[in-house]
Amino acid sequence: MIDSSNNPPDGPQILNRRQELFRFFVLAFGIWPIVAVGVVGGYGFLVWMYQIIAGPPGPLGH
Structure with a gap:
């Protein structure tokens, strides 16, 4: 039978806005800049x- 109630399903809790913004x-500003510098380097x-x-690269066609 289909549950038509508005209760959220059991599982991980939804992160609150402060935790989401922190992550x-x-x-x-922390992990991705380090990854970008690592890739370019x-x-x-x-x-x-x-x-x-x-x-080293030289003149082409000689």
């Missing part, structure tokens, strides 16, 4: 290592 700010390191092995 948003931790992600937006990692890419730069890979390019640097590639150029150590293959040599």
Whole structure:
């Protein structure tokens, strides 16, 4: 039988607004900037290592 009452289902409680905002700010201004710097730095390191092995880019067509 379908329960037509307005009772919320049993499960994790809905976060209140303060907890949700705190988690948003931790992600937006804490974790994601660190991840972004790591990704850009990692890419730069890979390019640097590639150029150590293959040599720097030179003029094209010579």
